[in-house]
Amino acid sequence: MDLSGRTIAITGASSGIGEATALACAAAGAAVALGARREDRIVALAQRIEDDGGRAIALQTDVTDERQARAFVEHAYEHLGALDGLVNNAGVMLLGPVAGAPTAEWRRMVEVNLLGLLYCTHAALPVMLEAGRGDVVNISSVAGRLASAGAAVYNMTKFGVGAFSEALRQEVTAQGIRVTIVEPGAVTTELQSHNRPEVQEIIAKRVTDMTPLAADDIARAVVYALAQPQHVAVNEVLVRPTDQVR
Numbered sequence: 001m002d003l004s005g006r007t008i009a010i011t012g013a014s015s016g017i018g019e020a021t022a023l024a025c026a027a028a029g030a031a032v033a034l035g036a037r038r039e040d041r042i043v044a045l046a047q048r049i050e051d052d053g054g055r056a057i058a059l060q061t062d063v064t065d066e067r068q069a070r071a072f073v074e075h076a077y078e079h080l081g082a083l084d085g086l087v088n089n090a091g092v093m094l095l096g097p098v099a100g101a102p103t104a105e106w107r108r109m110v111e112v113n114l115l116g117l118l119y120c121t122h123a124a125l126p127v128m129l130e131a132g133r134g135d136v137v138n139i140s141s142v143a144g145r146l147a148s149a150g151a152a153v154y155n156m157t158k159f160g161v162g163a164f165s166e167a168l169r170q171e172v173t174a175q176g177i178r179v180t181i182v183e184p185g186a187v188t189t190e191l192q193s194h195n196r197p198e199v200q201e202i203i204a205k206r207v208t209d210m211t212p213l214a215a216d217d218i219a220r221a222v223v224y225a226l227a228q229p230q231h232v233a234v235n236e237v238l239v240r241p242t243d244q245v246r
Contacts (some may be wrong), residue, residue: 001220002229004029007080008226009073010092011063011120014041015098016189017139020215022086024223026054033076034230035061036090055080063090063116073123085135085226088117093141096149106153116163125172133176135226138165139218142185142238146246169235178233179227185240186212210243 001163005153012018014036022032026049034042039060044055057079061072077083092112094105121136128134144158162181169179218239225234 001028001223003223003227006030006084006226007033007076007082008082008085008087009033009076009120009124010087010089011035011061011072011116012139013045014038017184017187017215017218018087019045019088020219021089021222022049022056024216024219025114025226026052026056026085027221028227030085030226031055031080032057033072033080034058035063035072035076037062044158054210063120064111066115066119069116069119070123073120073127077127082131083124083127083134084131085137086223087137087139088120089139090116091139092144093154095154097150098152101153105220109153109157113154114160115162117138117161121168125177128177129172129175131176133230135178135180136165136168137180137182137222138226139222140165140181140183142183142240142244142246144181145185146237146240165236169233173233178228178235180222180234181236182218182221182225183236183238184213184218185238185244186210187215187218188212210241213239213241 008065010018010022010032013022013034021035025032034046036042046058049056059072059075061068063069081138090112093110094109138161140161141158143155144162147155165179165181221239228234
C-alpha cells in the first residue's frame with residue numbers, strides 16, 4: 001500500500017485512530033498534516049514521524065471552530081504543497097439514555113462529529129476539485145448503521161455522516177474526488193473515557209466478551225482505501241471485531 005508523494009491531512013490526530021492513521025500514512029510514504037486540540041501530542045507525533053524519515057506538520061486545531069477548521073486545511077496545503085486526502089477522524093462518543101442526559105453532550109457531538117467534518121470538507125473541496133482528484137475519508141462507526149438504546153444522539157450524528165458521505169460522493173465523483181466512509185466496531189481508544197463514570201461501566205460490560213479492535217486495525221483500512229488506483233473508489237468499509245455480534 002504505497003502513498004509515496006501523497007499529502008494527507010488528518011483531524012483528531014492526537015490519539016487513537018487519528019494517531020494510528022497518521023503513522024500508517026507516513027509509513028506508506030505520505031506527508032501528513034496533523035490536526036488536534038492537544039498541541040503537545042501532535043508536535044510529539046510529528047517529531048516521531050520525521051525522526052523515522054517521514055514528513056509531518058502539527059497544526060493545533062479545534063474543528064468545531066469554522067475558522068480554525070478552514071485554517072487547518074489551508075495551512076496543510078500551503079506547508080505540504082498539495083492536499084491529496086483529508087481524513088475526518090475527529091469525533092466524540094458520549095453515550096447514555098436520552099432522558100436526563102446533559103444536553104451539552106449532545107451539542108458537543110453535533111459540533112465535532114457533524115459540523116467539524118463539514119467545515120473541514122468544505123475547505124478541502126476547492127483544492128481537490130481544482131486538482132481533479134482527491135480523497136475524503138470520513139471516520140464513522142457501526143453506530144452509523146445500527147441504532148442502539150443508550151446511543152441515540154451518537155447514532156444520529158453517525159447516521160448523518162453516512163448520509164452526507166453518500167450525497168457528497170454523488171456530487172463529486174465525476175470530478176475525480178473519491179469519498180470513503182470507514183465504520184469501526186468496538187475499538188480500544190480514548191473515546192470511552194470521555195463518558196460519565198456510570199456510562200463507562202455499561203460500556204465495559206458490553207465489551208467484556210469480545211476482543212476489541214486496535215486503532216491500527218482501522219488505520220490499515222484507511223490506507224487501503226487511499227492507496228487504490230485512481231479508477232477504484234472504496235466507498236464504504238465496515239470493520240468489526242470477529243466476535244462482535246452487533
